[in-house]
Amino acid sequence: MSIEQFKDFDSNKTLEVPQGLPEQNIKKNSENKTENLKNIEDIIDNPETLSQIREKEMAIKIGDLAAETRYNLPLLEQSSNLDKDSIQEAKQEIKLDEKLRNLNEQALKLFENFKKKIEAILHSKKPEKTSKEEKEEGPPIKPGEIFDPVKEMHKILNQPSLEEQKKAYQEYQKKLIYQKQGLARMQEELIMYIRTNPDINKDKLLEIFDQWGKKYGFTPQQRKVTELILNKYEEKHKAVKEIREKFPDDHLLFENLFGVFASGKLEVIEGPMHLYFKCHNFRDFSRVYYFHDKIYFDDSQIDEKTREEAHKVKGFCCSPNLGLLDPDLESKLAKSLIVENSSQIDENDSSERIYKHEEQHVINYLFRILPLEMQNEMKYFPKGGIIKQQEMLNSLKDKKDTDFLEFLEFYFRNERRDWEEQIKDEIIAYMTDVKATPNTIFKNLVESDDGIYDYFNSKRVFYESGNFITFKQKLIEENLQIGKDAGIINQQNYSKYQQLIEKIYHKIFDLEWKELIYNGLEAFQSLLDNGYSREQAIALLVQEPLYQWKIKSKRLVENKKM
Numbered sequence: 001m002s003i004e005q006f007k008d009f010d011s012n013k014t015l016e017v018p019q020g021l022p023e024q025n026i027k028k029n030s031e032n033k034t035e036n037l038k039n040i041e042d043i044i045d046n047p048e049t050l051s052q053i054r055e056k057e058m059a060i061k062i063g064d065l066a067a068e069t070r071y072n073l074p075l076l077e078q079s080s081n082l083d084k085d086s087i088q089e090a091k092q093e094i095k096l097d098e099k100l101r102n103l104n105e106q107a108l109k110l111f112e113n114f115k116k117k118i119e120a121i122l123h124s125k126k127p128e129k130t131s132k133e134e135k136e137e138g139p140p141i142k143p144g145e146i147f148d149p150v151k152e153m154h155k156i157l158n159q160p161s162l163e164e165q166k167k168a169y170q171e172y173q174k175k176l177i178y179q180k181q182g183l184a185r186m187q188e189e190l191i192m193y194i195r196t197n198p199d200i201n202k203d204k205l206l207e208i209f210d211q212w213g214k215k216y217g218f219t220p221q222q223r224k225v226t227e228l229i230l231n232k233y234e235e236k237h238k239a240v241k242e243i244r245e246k247f248p249d250d251h252l253l254f255e256n257l258f259g260v261f262a263s264g265k266l267e268v269i270e271g272p273m274h275l276y277f278k279c280h281n282f283r284d285f286s287r288v289y290y291f292h293d294k295i296y297f298d299d300s301q302i303d304e305k306t307r308e309e310a311h312k313v314k315g316f317c318c319s320p321n322l323g324l325l326d327p328d329l330e331s332k333l334a335k336s337l338i339v340e341n342s343s344q345i346d347e348n349d350s351s352e353r354i355y356k357h358e359e360q361h362v363i364n365y366l367f368r369i370l371p372l373e374m375q376n377e378m379k380y381f382p383k384g385g386i387i388k389q390q391e392m393l394n395s396l397k398d399k400k401d402t403d404f405l406e407f408l409e410f411y412f413r414n415e416r417r418d419w420e421e422q423i424k425d426e427i428i429a430y431m432t433d434v435k436a437t438p439n440t441i442f443k444n445l446v447e448s449d450d451g452i453y454d455y456f457n458s459k460r461v462f463y464e465s466g467n468f469i470t471f472k473q474k475l476i477e478e479n480l481q482i483g484k485d486a487g488i489i490n491q492q493n494y495s496k497y498q499q500l501i502e503k504i505y506h507k508i509f510d511l512e513w514k515e516l517i518y519n520g521l522e523a524f525q526s527l528l529d530n531g532y533s534r535e536q537a538i539a540l541l542v543q544e545p546l547y548q549w550k551i552k553s554k555r556l557v558e559n560k561k562m
Contacts, residue, residue: 139215140174147175147217175217177559182216184532184539190230191363191535198237198272202230233366236273239332243325244270257337259321260287267342269355274317274336274362276355282343286310289339291321315340315354317361335365353433360429360538367542404488408479408501412508415475419455423517424546426453428538431524438521446514456509472509476501520546523553530557 141147152172159165189208193200209226212218247253250268254277255261264281279285289310319334338358345351423445430441445453456471469477479501483489489497527537544552 140171140178141215141217143214145217146219147179148219148221149176149179173555174559177555179216179218180540181536181556182212182218183222184536186212186216186218187367187539188533188535194233194272202227202234205230229367233273235332236336236366239329240270240273240275240336243329243333244268244275254284256324257320257333258288258291259324260284260291271359271362273366274338274359276338276340276358278340278342278351280342282310282341285339285341285343288318289313289316289341310341311344313341314344315358317358317365335362338362353435356432357429360432361425364425364428364542404483404486405500405504407482408504409508411479412475412504413512416508416513420516420546422455423453424520427517427520427524427546428542431521431538432534434534438525442518442521445517456513472505475505516546519550523549526553526557530560532556532560 149172152175156165156168156172159168186209189212190205193205193208206223206227209218209223213223243257244253247256250266251262253268253275254266257275262279262281262284264279264284266280266284267278269276269278277288279288286307315338317335317338319337320330322330324330325333338355338361340351340354340358342351345354426445427441430436430444476498480489480494480498483497524537524541527540528534532540540556541549541552
């Protein structure tokens with residue numbers, strides 16, 4: 001992009017996107033999956049679909065029952081006004097923990113027996129097919145076949161002709177999408193088992209992976225990554241139990257995790273790999289909100305602006321404060337603590353909705369382990385972020401100003417990349433709420449009035465080298481200096497380049513940013529509208545960079561309609 005092209009660029013231009021998403025794109029995704037079928041004949045002609053509907057309904061009910069039990073028991077204890085010794089004695093007398101474990105196990109056995117029965121019925125009723133039909137209608141990946149996307153891509157590139165490469169790539173896409181759908185269903189089932197029985201053995205979960213792997217061609221590397229995720233889950237699960245047993249008193253637990261004492265009413269819910277704190281006193285919440293990522297605590301640091309921001313926050317996910325616990329335990333509890341601003345919940349919210357939203361952040365963090373190949377594929381730019389940026393910087397000297405403007409766009413997008421992961425995390429957490437629409441989520445996430453998700457607001461300051469500076473000021477000053485060092489910016493053209501850099505900042509951190517969120521929400525909703533469950537949509541998109549959601553969801557929908 002040249003300077004001439006930039007002359008007509010209006011820095012006050014607003015995003016050319018409707019105020020809300022189009023009505024046809026915000027259809028409510030009914031929890032009754034049969035509404036996604038065109039008519040009743042679809043069920044009659046496709047018994048596999050019916051079995052999936054029933055299987056999914058049953059899995060959801062089992063998981064919801066377990067989650068509801070874990071959520072409501074602490075509330076019942078709190079409302080009883082009994083001391084902890086009396087409550088523990090009552091639990092032991094009726095063998096509550098043992099009976100809940102047995103209930104979980106019985107539910108899981110019932111679920112597995114149901115699946116086997118349905119599979120047996122379908123197998124006995126399926127008409128015999130000729131080998132030709134099997135060849136034409138069989139899955140892209142045959143049972144027992146291993147499909148390695150990285151190796152298969154190398155094979156495509158080694159094809160002797162462009163025509164053969166194109167044909168091989170089409171087959172590759174079919175297999176890749178099919179495998180991703182399998183990985184999504186596998187992840188959905190693993191989460192269901194963990195929610196239903198938090199103490200489940202890792203080997204049992206790996207058996208589930210292997211069962212799905214035979215059908216969808218999972219690779220040894222994918223199994224290794226899954227094992228790493230399950231190891232991480234086990235560590236977090238044990239760490240949560242350990243810290244809870246060490247501090248059975250809610251207020252002492254709160255103090256030893258956050259370094260501040262809760263003076264008001266407090267409730268704690270223990271999840272499979274997280275602790276959920278319901279703060280009924282706003283001062284307690286605001287102190288944790290302000291101090292949760294700091295080492296030193298001083299109430300005088302909490303100004304009116306911080307309190308106003310804390311009022312907008314209904315809950316957040318965080319880690320223990322540094323230096324309060326054993327470093328190993330502290331590390332295992334990273335992103336495993338959820339704090340609810342209970343005093344600010346109104347008729348538009350519910351504690352259960354906030355719980356589900358924040359719990360999804362914990363799950364997202366758990367599944368954020370990727371093999372090296374996938375990490376390389378997810379780089380936003382060719383040759384990957386900082387390396388490419390340095391190469392461009394080295395080539396700036398003695399070159400035209402057009403190269404500098406190209407570098408600026410690259411530099412700003414590279415700086416935005418970490419925030420893209422953060423906003424992707426928020427989109428996924430918001431989409432767990434069946435009552436939320438892309439329209440309302442979009443408004444929440446791009447709120448301009450110094451909102452909690454307005455990461456690039458000019459009022460937000462950072463402390464750097466002894467001075468307070470805004471994010472925008474920091475980037476502009478850094479790049480003005482880069483231009484000076486490259487011999488492009490001088491005293492005569494300094495003002496002109498300062499304005500150009502501000503325009504590029506507006507383009508990257510305002511216009512493109514809003515469009516990125518808009519496209520991401522449309523992509524998620526498209527999957528829901530085309531028969532994917534929320535859990536499957538999350539599993540399909542959580543490993544993808546946000547800027548790729550639009551094209552990925554389009555391919556998934558097209559493949560499902562074929």
